[in-house]
Amino acid sequence: MSDGRRPGSDDRKRRSPAPPGTHAAVAVAVDVVPFALREGRLHAALIGVRATEESRLFAFPGGRVQPEESLDVAARRCLERHVPSEGRFLEQLYAFGEPGRDPGSRVVSVAYLALLPRADDADGVHWYPCDDLPPLAYDHGAVADKALERLQGKLAYTNIAFGLLEDGFTLADLQRVYEAVLGRGLDRRNFRKKVLALELVQPLGRVRHGPHRPAELFGFTERALVTVETLLTKKG
Amino acid sequence: MSDGRRPGSDDRKRRSPAPPGTHAAVAVAVDVVPFALREGRLHAALIGVRATEESRLFAFPGGRVQPEESLDVAARRCLERHVPSEGRFLEQLYAFGEPGRDPGSRVVSVAYLALLPRADDADGVHWYPCDDLPPLAYDHGAVADKALERLQGKLAYTNIAFGLLEDGFTLADLQRVYEAVLGRGLDRRNFRKKVLALELVQPLGRVRHGPHRPAELFGFTERALVTVETLLTKKG
């Protein structure tokens, strides 16, 4: 693994612009995994990339990082180009850089996790349930796994799930979000106790009417994304 | 944020090799934050990058990613070039890509977190206590913050701290690791109960002699890195 230079020499010189003629062969891209709820199930937004003879192939929205933009900006740009939304949550997920992940060229892709309050349809966008994704191009299968893993993990100790809701939700709505992401049921009474005790939501003073007892509507409190001690336990 | 192409068009074309003459202006590097314990305090390994008139400047070991190597391999190569060790733990941390982070050229750097069982001295390597780091080049101040944050966070629900120890440690040694990383004391008896209950360590049948009662020596169990329910609580 040595490059032949003397030990202790400063590796920083490699950061200088490459000499003329030897341009860097590694490109940088971003990919965004957009999650949203549809009919109580967690869905991800995909773009069709090409149709082989017998099967279509999908990938997450993404693109090259421009020389003057940051990774975060590039991710938001790529997200908004395909998926129109007012997503509040966009967080870096992981950098994928295996040499063979993109056939033909060497691309290091920084993946992002995006949470949207609604799964709006748009031109070229396909929403698929997370537990039934179509064949994915590149290494986007691994990207999807990582995204879901991160979302589930952060669910337990942050209020990240609120990125999948808009103000004016009922506690039952919120619970459905948790159940959809975790893939298991929660006890309604214990879940309610826990959420209210942490004071992450505040009643709006309005109610939602339906064929049943009216449900109180809630909104988020001031803090946008907090790391709480334990927002969730085994049974909610 | 539109690039003028029709909506829904496939952004994937950007992944193809750049046309001749228009080479990608964004380079990819890795930086490794190596942590180890020295005299009961958490230290990080730094490399001197340049000496200005009145002050030296340091940075974490790093370098450009080679066209044929993966990010993980590049990180291990850069770590081992500077810091000789048999580090068991090396994990991707975060990708830093602000346009201005590296003066002169656009470099996206994928940072890695490394844990070493010992803080060995080597040519060109400087070990500094984490709570008293010297001035850092680039955005390595933010990198250091992120690394420490990750380490502290994972301490609570994984056995990541074991990367800072070698087999043949006492439970007091292990506790000192936790206290050094967290920066606070833990209750000896509760800590011992917790660690033993999780069966992450196994007695080696040997003891360490000293001027006091002999201490039993432990090693790690088979599983290398596990995510435990709650390895740590407030008082250990």
Add this chain to the structure above:
DNA sequence: CTCTGGTCGTGTACAAACTACACAACCAGG
């Protein structure tokens, strides 16, 4: 108007986990 289905909202008993804390065992060295 009454009935009914289905949801909303609350409280209580039990079990498990966390926290605080004290004492004897043991060795090296004086």
Add this chain to the structure above:
DNA sequence: CCTGGTTGTGTAGTTTGTACACGACCAGAG
């Protein structure tokens, strides 16, 4: 033989998590 400093163990009290039942309330059917 005594002493200092560490290792090793257990118990009581508090907090947190878990399981579970019942009345309140509305819309719609009859």
